[in-house]
Amino acid sequence: MMQEHAVPERNITNQEWPVFPPVARSAAQVISYITHPLFIPTLVTFLILQSIPEYMVAFKPQSMRFAFDMLYFRVGIITVLFPLLTVLLAKQLGFIPSIYMKTQRERIIPYVAIIIYYFWAFYTFLQEGRAPRFYSAFFLGSFLAISISFVTNTFMKTSMHSIGWGGVIGFLLSLMWGMHMNVSVPLVITFFVTGIVATARMVLHAHSPAEIYTGIFIGIITQLAACWILV
Numbered sequence: 001m002m003q004e005h006a007v008p009e010r011n012i013t014n015q016e017w018p019v020f021p022p023v024a025r026s027a028a029q030v031i032s033y034i035t036h037p038l039f040i041p042t043l044v045t046f047l048i049l050q051s052i053p054e055y056m057v058a059f060k061p062q063s064m065r066f067a068f069d070m071l072y073f074r075v076g077i078i079t080v081l082f083p084l085l086t087v088l089l090a091k092q093l094g095f096i097p098s099i100y101m102k103t104q105r106e107r108i109i110p111y112v113a114i115i116i117y118y119f120w121a122f123y124t125f126l127q128e129g130r131a132p133r134f135y136s137a138f139f140l141g142s143f144l145a146i147s148i149s150f151v152t153n154t155f156m157k158t159s160m161h162s163i164g165w166g167g168v169i170g171f172l173l174s175l176m177w178g179m180h181m182n183v184s185v186p187l188v189i190t191f192f193v194t195g196i197v198a199t200a201r202m203v204l205h206a207h208s209p210a211e212i213y214t215g216i217f218i219g220i221i222t223q224l225a226a227c228w229i230l231v
Contacts, residue, residue, distance in 0.1 A: 020203050028200035035197045037164030041079040041121075044138060044171065045072065047186065058130035078121045086113040104153050111150040118143040126230075133230045134179055138171050141226035145218050152214065159207045159215040165194040166219025173220070174227030 020028075049056055049068050062070040087110050090096045096106045122139035125131040145163050152158045168190050175181045198212045207215075 017205050024203055028203035031196060031200040032161065032204065032206075035161065035165070035193065035200075037160045038080050038083055040164045040168060041075050041139070041142065042072065044168065045075050048135065051186075052181075055132040056135070075121070078117050082117050083110065083114050086110060104157050107153055107157075108150075111146065111153065115143065115146050115150060118146060134175060134227065137174065137226040137230040138167075138223065140230060141170065141174075141223035142167060144222040144226060148218050148222065149215070152218070156211050156214065157207065158218065159198075159201055159211050161197050161201055162194070162207075162212045162215030163219045165190065165197050166216035167223050168219075169194060169216070170220035170223025174223055174231065177224075178227045178231040 049071075053068075056068065056071070059068055059071045064070060087096070087099050087101075090109045091099050095109055098106065101107050101110065118139055122136055122143050125139060126133075126136045145167055149158050149160065149163055169187065172183045172187045172190060175183050176187070194216065198216070201207045201212060202209065
């Protein structure tokens with residue numbers, strides 16, 4: 001799985017990075033895996049289908065075994081399976097030395113591939129016309145966030161975890177402001193989860209606070225911009 005680890009060449013002193021016990025680091029590693037940004041589109045799809053399924057009824061006739069299963073399958077294939085296969089293939093071909101992408105250079109190929117996948121998801125949902133525009137806007141916002149992160153990758157190793165969870169915050173804010181939906185409880189929970197994820201990434205020495213805050217900012221702003229463009 002694409003997992004961001006610490007960048008060894010940073011030459012960070014002990015004063016900059018406090019030393020955490022192994023139990024804390026193990027817990028942070030587990031949190032980083034289960035909150036990986038690859039899972040966020042599927043999670044957002046699940047939350048929408050559970051809370052406001054009436055907006056997604058156009059996908060129900062495609063179901064095979066349970067309601068909306070083909071939509072889950074489609075989102076999972078594009079946003080989880082394809083990126084994973086891209087990283088594994090790049091590793092096998094020797095383009096990247098590790099699936100953990102420890103340096104900014106190792107992120108270039110996965111970034112380009114994921115940009116293509118998310119644009120594909122956004123474009124097909126928009127052109128088909130079955131998905132509500134706020135759902136297509138989520139994928140547009142994700143595409144914009146990854147594109148901007150690809151540019152900032154030249155200067156810093158922006159946290160993909162914080163971009164992903166910042167994106168969820170931005171998406172909920174866009175539902176609140178653009179669609180006038182009451183998402184106060186999910187928004188508070190998402191803020192809490194984002195704080196835990198950001199803490200876990202810093203416990204693992206994977207990112208500096210600036211890289212965390214930059215990622216959250218990118219995630220929020222791009223979702224709001226996508227809502228402004230489409231909704």
